[in-house]
Amino acid sequence: MAPVPFDWDTEIRTAEATGDILQCTSPTGAQGYIHFTNIIGVLPSTSLSGYQVLFLVNPGENDEELGYLEKTDIPSLPPSLSPFVVQLPDHLRHSEPVQVIISTLSGTGSAQTVFRDIIEPFLSLLGINHQAHETQSTQTISDLSRSQFLERACAGTPQTIILLSGDGGLVDILDVFYKSTQSIQRPPQIALVPCGTGNAMASSIGLRSGPASSLVALLRGGPSPVPIFAATLSPGSQLVINEGRQRLPISPEPAASHQTIYGAVVASWGLHAALVADSDTVEYRKFGSERFKMAAKELLYPSDGTAPHRFQGKITYLTIDGQEKTTESDEHMYVLASLVPRLEKDFLISPDSEPLGEQMRFLHFGPLPAEEAMRLMTLAYQGGQHVQEATVTYTAVEQLRIEFQEDLERWRRVCIDGKIVVIEKGGWLELRKEPRQLLQIIKP
Template identity: 65%
Template sequence: MATASFKWGSDVYSAEVAEDVLHCTSHEGAQGTIKLSNIVGVLSTNSPSTPSVLFVVKPDDENEEAPGYLQKIDISSLPPALSQFLVTVPDYLKHSEPVQVIISVTSGTQTAQAVFQDLVKPFLTHVGLEYEVHETKSAQTIKELAQSQFLDRACSGIPQTIILLSGDGGLVDLVEVFYESSRSVQTPPQIALVPCGTGNAMASSIGLRSGPASGLVALIRGAPTPLPTFAARISPGSQLVIDEGRQRVPLGVDAHGSYRTLYCAVVVSWALHSALVADSDTTEYRKFGRERFKMAANKLLYPSDGTEPHRFNGKITYSTVNGQTGEVSQETTDTNEHMYVVVSMVPRLEKNFLISPGTEPLGGQMHLMRWGPIPADEAVRLVVLAYQGGLHVSEKTVTYADVEQLRIEFEEDSEHWRRVCIDGNIVTVEKGGWLELHKEPRQLLHVIKPC
């Protein structure tokens, strides 16, 4: 059954629920239906006698990822079946500071502006919230906002809520600014994710799997949860890859003088995964959305000259903790040749790509998933298993471990094969260099997670 559209204005509807559908009739006789699955929430704050139903109308009701647009109707009384949707405005939206809305205009397939106009703006208006909107002007906009506004407020103890209409990159920018600062955060910001990117790993992992509208459900019915992060120490001489791979920016070293530390919350990878992310990070590839990753992977797995896929060389050591005894043990992979190396703090890298089924969302675990050189068709089979509920981790060729720390010592001559992905940023490690990962004890940001 398709969802009907409704008149805006002061009409009050009578309503009843049957077969997971809300049937509504106005005093003028207008009728319509709303699937319960499309209801964001029922508000009773403005007028308890006439609750307001906030719901999403989708142009294609069969496509759960279609963004749709938000509408509101008032009903004369609350059917018992709607009690589960009854909400009040949560405390994290009642700050004296206006809600900060960031629209990443180039994320994914560039839908963030439309999502704001059709979903987020009417939501904020109906709930009665003051807000400020920031549209990205460059790749540095979110970092600049964090440095000039958000960090100052957090260090001054001022509560704030930030709505991110972006992919994972927006959250990554906030992590970088907050964790690389030497200032002391008194009140962590509350971050609400409205997924508008390509992979949306963090949003998908915490349960926002039905597109942008699910971000509104979490915003009104969620709970702020500390965001776990991990630190990547990189040997001196490493460089950040920018401008679609055409330019390099030296990372330098941090206060320790012997390495540079980058902070991340999603994934660090090397070998096939980092290479396909790097190769597909172009304007031309981004036109294809998530398909860009598959396109880049095919070129790496099936080289045009007919040779086998590259064997990535490096020594990988990692430590694990025995859950019963607490004993720490160090292990090394059985070979220094690799095809796929991922260390993740989230279970999903895309909505259906369950890379780490043992990872609890926002649970602070750090899982290694790795396999060595195998035929291209076998690699494709393992990736398909990841899309089938994470079955790949049960394969004998796959190393899957809950790790405390990890170190990679690179043994590649060509810079092309020394590219690592750190939360979407591509870094080239210098020849003979290394990368170390460990969990970061500080928790400087909170993410609003669905309840």
């Protein structure tokens, strides 16, 4: 039973819990119902005796249909609601305004609606001072990080950042922090509200278990350090933007001996990187996470009837027990290193990974018929069963190096936390764990 049309601002005479339903009755006898799964939290009322219930109204079946936020004051607390009672956490109590980043182009473009209907009412109801920033370009979050967030962190100023975006927004922030030569005195605490397509980090830490999960984490969760990897790239590598039509230098010194991008989720080459790059268009984004499956089918079944591309390159990796290994062949289909278990809510790419754990894992398989490759990817949606297949290499690693042997630029694209980088001809990429921990994420 979902919440019903009801004037939640009216006086509540009684609030009774039956099973996992809270039934509220007004003095006139009108009734409204709140399902426990839609409750964000219950706070002691500041102006009246009793309690204030925060909840979502009309959340949809999927995570893109969040509904809208409501509140009601109840005179007494049914015992079954006791686990929902919270006090404002420290990350919402400091004097500095909470910073809210609204990534206008992430995913299907829902971030502005989520802010208007969910986040802004939530902060206003709790009396939390906040400052909102809408992205104007692909550089907005990086610019904010350099001009504001980094400066405050170096000064030791506490700051909470609510990030309405996909994984790319997080990597924008961490890339600025890890490339800085300044001393970070107080890491910012970042609350994720997934508005991207895959939302790998949010999915991995449990923020895709229901429409209320992000607000529940913000109200009831706490900070945890974010493990990071460093992707070192050969000189000449460039960021790909504007649906593949433009290139940007990775660093202000493109002629340096190498360049580095930092990530917290995944680095990939081959089928995964190609499908992320090919589907990064306005037209594809209309389909949400289905865009990845659509692009994968086009890569596995080329329109000219040829077999899927065999990616050419030498791959070496260092296992956690110190052994340096090389893949059996220099031809590949799927090459990926991950710090997180999930790339989408149901796509369990690395079942042995712990959310915000520190172990990087390498997953690989070589050229396969399209039907077999599709079967392996389907198994990843079935509880990560793909890692049990004999054709799949899946192991914990400390480092990974790829030496590219492709002529065409299309086959030299790599994906780092959703961002696409093109490696120059004859170039290379190296991955390693980053020992510093300069950011924190608020997890459930």
